[in-house]
Structures are given as structure tokens and as C-alpha cells.
Amino acid sequence: MSKKTKLSPMLKEVFAHILKKPATRKYPEVKPKVPEGFRGKQIFDINFCVSCGLCARDCPARAIEMVDVDGKKRPLFHLDLCIFCYQCAESCPRNAIKSSEIFELASTNKSDLVVRPETSTKKGSDE
């Protein structure tokens, strides 16, 4: 053989991986660290809200419904429709909408998938 045939580097790589640490992250036990600015479940602070309805108007997925809370219109977020673009936060004149780091939103019941304006203030959770 005049030209040296090249061996596939996979031969070595695969062999080496038998003893290497797997790249797997053990998710349910170890929760991943969510980066700053992550777009997760909404936190709505009712104290800042001026009931302008800009968030609902700009929402591309029409996921925000203005509901009556103590006689004022407040946004209610339908998480099953929400595309987590945070245009609402950008449109909000008073920064009443913020993002949390909560991403485990799965639910067996569709009616659970809402962020209610009256309960969202403290935590990102309403359950």
C-alpha cells in the first residue's frame, strides 16, 4: 500500500467513551440551573398594573384575557396558549409582568394552566 488508508476516528472515539463519564444530566434528581433572563412562567404584580390592556392587545397568541378583579380589568395568562415571547412584558408601561425560572409546567388538567392576576404576585405559582 502506497497511500496510507485513514482509519475512521470513530473506532477510537467509541472505545474511549466506554470509560468516559456520560454526558447525561440526571434531570429529575438534579434540577438544571436556568440562565438569567430565562423565559419561564409569568409573575404578574397586580400593584403595578394600570389595567391598560396593552399586554392583551399585543399578545401574538391571544393568550391574555382581561378579567375582572375587584372591579378592574386585569390580565389572566392562559399558559396553554402562551408562546412565552414576553412581548407583554415589553408592552407593559409599568413593568408589571416578569419572568420566573419555573419551566416545569406540565399538567394533566388543562384548567390548571393559568396564571391568575390576583394570586400571582408573590410567587410564580398559584397552586
Next chain:
Amino acid sequence: MTSVEKKILMLLSDRLGEKILQIQTPQLGKVFVRVNAGVLRDALRVLFEENESAGISAITGVDLGKSIELMYHVRTHGTIITVRTEVPKEDAGIESITDLIPGANFHEREVADLFGVTFDGHPTQRRLVLPDSWPRNLFPLRKDAVIASIPNKLENAAVSDEDMQPSEGRTLIKVVMGPQHPALIEPEKFSLRVDGEIVKEVEPRIGYVHRGIEKAAENRTYLQDIYLVERICGICNACHAACFCQTVEAIMGISVPPRARYLRTVILELNRIHSHMLLLGHAGLEIGYETLFQYMWRDREPVMDIVEWLTGNRVIASFITIGGVRRDLKEEMIPKIKAELTNLKEKMSFYKHLFDSDPTLKMRTKNVGVLSKQDALKLCVVGPVARGSGVNMDVRKDEPYAAYDEIPFNMVTYNEGDSWARLMVRLAEIGESINIINYALDNLPSGPYRVRVPRIVPAGEAFGRVEAPRGELFYYVKSNGTAYPERVKVRTPTFANILSFVRIAEGGNVADVPASFVSLDPCFSCTDR
């Protein structure tokens, strides 16, 4: 106007003379030529004869009320010449141009489906994007279409598809791929007529993922449309947003601050890297190389991480907006990103070595699904598919947008035209993209990252192009002076490339169909919209 455009316009007015009704040049590098419907073919013939590598980029239909305007966007010498004409809405019809340029095939079928324009002399008159159950005389993109009661196909779900029928004629067996098929992550149907192990005929049926986004864009505001068009394709989402925003910015006549242009470049290139790696891994899966798939997708994860740091979501960036970008890049993030990219670059040399030397990989991809340069030009393919066949075409070079005019990079072309060449183009482009991002991060200008823009866009029209990972992405936006666009046309790169699948599959081996198909980087959510 550039000198090339001047030359072409001279030639057009030489040949057609009085028949040209109007020439508009609303922006630099955008030429619209208005002709009568009868002269359209002559005008296009002039363009195609002048440059043999000219191709059709898109055909846009716009409902003007009494008539339908058709725009033929011809790509020639790296720029776009648009020939426009009008046909009456009642009994809309025009001669087909598929004999002049075969690549116009699907573009015409799409317009026929959505606008009800019949193209005389078109080889296939079947449905392309609309579902089988759709009423015959309802054309969704016409403004007067009333879409209220469409028969729901679920009631007669038991009716078998035509794919269950025995194939007529000789020894040809009909093999159906899809709509649910492991080779296609997405639903789409390809009926192959097979003689032994050789594919004789391919009939694609797309439209399974058609969501009517072009229509939906018309009744949402420009702001909402950014997020809507991002979801045309989750893989190249940033490119869609960038292209839409550029086009709207062109109508508004605003320019984006330099920092935003650089940040756009960064996110667009990250998009390209992750899309190419996804494809290369998927190609591994198609040819039964699971380890390649696993490694490639493992190494893709850091890229997703960078996107998440930058934008807050791993996949859909929602980063680009009209007037700039939505977030700034923090200084302390830059070294982190660069470190990840350096790692990735090392990994890439491993993959390059692998693609060069693995015998089984080469057996499955070399000389498989060959698309010659002539065919590539005739079928008007774009992006890595065209570059794999030796066609020099890259919007980033031809019509620089974002910050590509300031960043040096190389265009990668291979001449073989087979699956291997197409995969190698992508592999090499990942390296180029890493260099581009590094350059952009090193030379990131300071200053604002967005300018505030009004919600209402002045009346006007524009089109824009972006080199998406799969090739030239084309947007046409027409504004009527309100906050809602009059028409948004999207021609995705995969829609331009899908026709070439028919060409490369016919005459090949059945077992090669998945492998050669994946090398085109199909993405049906783009194709159908």
C-alpha cells in the same frame, strides 16, 4: 441601481420597447418591471436568456380587489428583478413558465392553490398545499374568501387514502413514505413508484403542515407577526424574524443601529450552526449511524445553551424585532460564548476527519443522489444544496444584510453534487460560522441595540432576502398604511429545494431515498407554512 441592473433594464427595453408599462426602483437593488400579462413570458425569456444561471426565486400573488397581481421574482447576478403583471380575478389565468424554467413548477402550483390562478400548460394541476377536503372554489388568500364552513374531514376518516389502491400497470410497485414515517420527523407523503429496487417516479404531496400563516399574518399587527413568522420554522426561526424585520424596516425606511446588526449576525449564525449540526446528526440516523447522531446532538447542546443565555429560550429566539434586537448581550457573557465555540471547533475537526475516512459513511453518501450543476440551476435550488452542486450562491455575499458586509468569511462550495458534498458543505459552514461569531463578538460596536419604531407602517412594499441555514429565504411585504400588513409572502428555501428531491430520487435505489432526501435538509413546516 447597480450597473448589472442597468444593463438588464437596457436589454429589456431594447427587446420589449413600448410593451414595458412601468419601471420602479423603490430602493437600492430592488427593481420592479410592470408588463401586460401577454408580454410576461417574453420579458422572463429575456432575463433567462441573458444569464443562464438566472432562476426564479418566487412567484407572489397579491389580491388587488378586482384583479390579482402576480410578481415573478427572478434571481440573476445575485440580485432580484421583479416582473409584475395583473390578471382579472374572474377566470384568472396565465400561461405557465415551467417550460422556460422547470423550477417554477411548485411556485405556480402554490399560487394556483391559494389564489385560484390557472397556469395554462402546467404539467400537474393537482393540489399542493391545501388539504384534500378543501372546497374547490375557495381560495384562502383572496381577500373576499369566506372561510366559515369547511367540511371537517374527520367524519369520513374511515375512507381509505388513495395510497391503499393497487398501482395500475406493469411491474411498478407503489411504496408510500409517510405521512407518519420514521425517516420524516414531520408528516408528509411521498409516493414512489418502484421497479425492483429502482425508483421510477416520485409524487410528493406536501401540505400536511400547512397552517395558513400568510393569511394569518394579514390579520395580526406587525408586532405580532414577528412572533408568528418565527414559528413558521422552529429550526431557522431567527432567520424568519430577521428577514421579516428587514423587509418591514425597508418599507419604513429606518436603519438599525450597528450593535443590533452585529447581534443579529451572532444569533443568525448560531441558528445556522445548530441547524447544520441537527441535520448532520439526523443524516447519521437516516443511514443507520446512531453513534454519529448521538455525538452530533450532544455537541449541539452547548450551542443551544448559548442561545438560551442570549435569548431566554433554547430554540425559539424571539430576539430580533423591528428596529433592532430585544435584549443586549452582556460583556461578561462574551468569554463564555467564545470558550464554548472553541470547544465546538475542535469537535468539528473530528467530524471532518470522520466524514473523510469512515468507509460505511462514504459508501452510503458518495455518488448518491447526484444533482448536477445544470439541474441545480434549472430547478432553482438554493443554499447548501446549490453550493454542493458547485453553484456560487449566498445571499450573505450577494446582498449583504445585518453585518455581513463588514465580516470576512468564505463561501463553501463543493462540485460533486452528491449527498456527501451537501453534507460536507454544511460541515465546513459550521466552521465559517464559528469564525463569523468570533469576529462579531470581537468587533461588537457599542451603542444602542434597538430604536423605537411606530406601530403603524407607511404604505409601501418591499422584499427582503436572508441566507437561512437551508438557503435563500425570501419575504415580500406589502403595507397599506395601517398596523396590519396587506400581504406577507414567504418563500422558504425548502420550498425551492423540494423539487430537486424528485430529480435526485428518480433513477436511484429505494434504500437511498432517505439518505439522499435528508441531505437536502427538508423542513416541511417551512415548505408548507
Next chain:
Amino acid sequence: MCCASLVKWARLKSPWVLHFNSGACNACDIEVVALLTPRYDVERFGILLEPSPRHADVLLTTGVVTRQCADRLKRIYEQMPEPKFVVAIGACACSGGVFEGNYNVLGGVDKVIPVDVYVPGCPPKPEAIIDGIVKLLNSAREAKLDDKR
């Protein structure tokens, strides 16, 4: 009794999945495929991606249901052997997302087939999808499995 709990255990430990896209934008799809890859590796839970609906226990659906896909989705669901579960991944599959109301879109997956778990997000993180599957298994442990056989 012992036998029944063995069966239940086996079903919870071996959920084979089938992925069907009924009109998604690919973002959720790539995250579903990413579940198989080293960083997330759902084979840890005994989850395998099966090619045929006949082999699957859990149907992972992504995307809105388009008119052209609706009866195909229904047929795939009918082909799956009992007991079977459906997970709707992403805003589109949950209820239509941005595409709700478009002319060729029927809406969320639950318009066509029953859905057991909704995973909102656009797209959800792969961890969120795993979380959805784990929640499905937990709810299955409590109830459903007994009635379904």
C-alpha cells in the same frame, strides 16, 4: 394482587413512545428528538422511541392539528394498543398557540383525541417534557391503569 402490581410496575417502567407531528413548527420536534440524545437520555426511564404505532404506549404529539393531518392522527391513535396515553407538547398541541383560528387549523390535539398530559411552552425545555412524562406516569400510577385493562 401481586401479579397486578407487577404488571403496573412493568407498565410504568417501560413507556415506549411514538412521536407524531400533526403540524408543528419543528421546534418541539427537535426538543423531543433531543430527549434521546446523551444530555437528556430518556432511555434512563426505559423510554424507547418506537417507529410503529403498534409498539407504542405513549403518543407524543407536537403541533396544531391541520385539516390534512387530523384523520391521520386519529388513525395512529386507534392503531395503538391499550393501555395508551397521549402527551401534548408545546402551546400548539395544547390548544393551538399562535395558530389558533387559522383557516387550515383545527386547534389543539384534544380536539381530535383525548390528551392525558399538557406540556406548555414554546417549545418546552427537554427537562419540561421529561417532567411531563413523569407527571403522566405518576398520575397513571394512581388511577388509570386499573380501569384500562
Next chain:
Amino acid sequence: MSLNLEFVFRVLVFPGFAFVLLFTMICDWVERKIEARMQNRIGPTYTGPAGILQPFADFVKLLTKEDIVPLDTKNFVFRFAPILSFSIFVFAFLFLPIDGANVILNSSFEGDLIFVLTLVSVANFFLFLSGWSSTNPYSAIGATRVLTQFLGYDIPLFILALAPAFLAHNLSISAIAVNQRFPFALLIPWAFVLFIITLQAELEKDPFDVPHAETEIVGGYETEYTGRRLAFLKLAKDVQIILGAAIAVELFLSGPYGPVFFGLPVFWYTLWFILKLLMVIVITEYLTCVFARLRIDQVLVANWKVLLPLSILSLVATIAIGLWLNPVVG
């Protein structure tokens, strides 16, 4: 009477049916684990300690799933082909010396090597029938691929199996295993390498797994199967893999025989057998991981143009060595 009890025990429990089943599941777990590690993953984790019960859970789950028989299938064959194929693979095990003696004592006879290889082909044929009777185009294509592949690869496999038989001057598996004071894999390494490659094709693993090419033919011959029939098809496949590996161990790695340090030889022989078998499994899994799948025509070309001539050459070389070594081995 006592002899009968021993017979029943040996056939049903150890080293017969129960042992083979248990061992198959453990091997399946090892296979999945090692493949995962090679791909930088973890593999089954939460089903039992380190996921060792995963194959068992899969099996139990499939047994209790709804059983759908498509209406237009050729019913009888569709129903019984999987279980027949499975039982034949297990039956073939009875002729292998696992703990130093054959499962059925004294079942060894001159020529049982040919018999076992024939059983493998018959069982493979039932796998083909199971797909063929499904009347699903993908199953049919998958089934024909199984047929073309095992018919082709049986020939080099037979020829390569003859090499150790020649060296041992015997056509009985147990005799071949006993006569290897020095494993034939070291004596005639080229035959061993070729045998492993052919085995890879016979077991339909990468790079020869065209009958399982998911992206081309969905689930192959398994596509239409559900519930317990699928369970037995999958199990048949797994038993086939360890049977193939066991044959390789018997023919080239001196079977269960190895040094006995203390205590019962039965224990040591079983241990050696298991270790050797796992070694072969790891090798085949390694090959699976480093190559892409070939196309069906390339698989056939690889057989007729490469493996068959090479296997004949190897037989010739083995005969030459055998004659030269005759006094040593005989």
C-alpha cells in the same frame, strides 16, 4: 427416577430454559448499557438497580398489552411464527455445553454443529414468516430482507464454522469446545474475525441491520405485531443474539472450559462461559456503534464478493495449519 428429576431440572431450570431466559435478559441489559456508554449516555437506570430489570419490565409490559391481530393477516402463521421462532432458538441452546456438559446430558452427537446451525436457519425462517404473514408492505419488505440476508450469510457462516471443526477433527460442538486447550481464536484469528463479522450480519446488527432499517421500512417484520406476540418476537431476537454469541464462544473461545481454581467445576465453567459470552456481546456492540448501516445491495455484495471468498480462503489456510499442527491438536 432421580435421573428424570435431574433431566427436568437441567432442561427447565439450569442450565436450560429458565437460565437461558434470565441470561438473555441480562445480556440484553448489558447490550443496552454498553451501547449507551459508547454513545456517551447512561442507558436504563431507574428500573431495578442500574436498570438491570429493564428488559424484564419491557417483556412483562408487552405480555399484558392489548393484542391486535390485523384483520387481513394470514392468521395462523401470524399467530404462531413468533413463538415458534423463539422456542426453536431456545431449543438450540440445549445442544450447547454451558456448565461443562450439554444441557441435555449425552445429547451431544457427531454432527450436532450442523444440526444447531440448521436450527438457527429454521428459526430465522419463522422470523421471515412472521413478517411475511403481516400483509403490511413494510413487514413484507423487512421479511424479504431477512430472508435474503440469512440465506446469503448462512453459507460463509457454515464454512467458517467448519474451520474449528476441522482443527478438532469433530463435528460435535461439545467435542470442539473440549478439544481447545488453546482457544482457536488465537490459533486462527482470521477465521474468528470473519466469523464475528458474519455473525454480525446473521444477527442483523449494524452495519448489516437492513431488516431493521427504521428510516426505510419502519419496524420491519415486527411492524404489525403488538402485545405478547411482539414480546416473543423481541425475545426471539435477543435469544438469537446470545445464541450466536454462544456458538462463537463454543467454536473459537474453548466454550465453558477454563481454569478451575477451587470448588465445583460447574460453577467455574458457567462463569467462564458467561464472561466469554459477554466479551463477544461487547465486541458485536462495538462494531454496531462504529459503523453506519450498509444498503441492502451493498450487504449482498459484501457477502458474495468479500466474505464468501475470504471464508473459503480461511478454510484452506486452516486446513494447512491443521495438517501442520496435526500431532499437537489430534
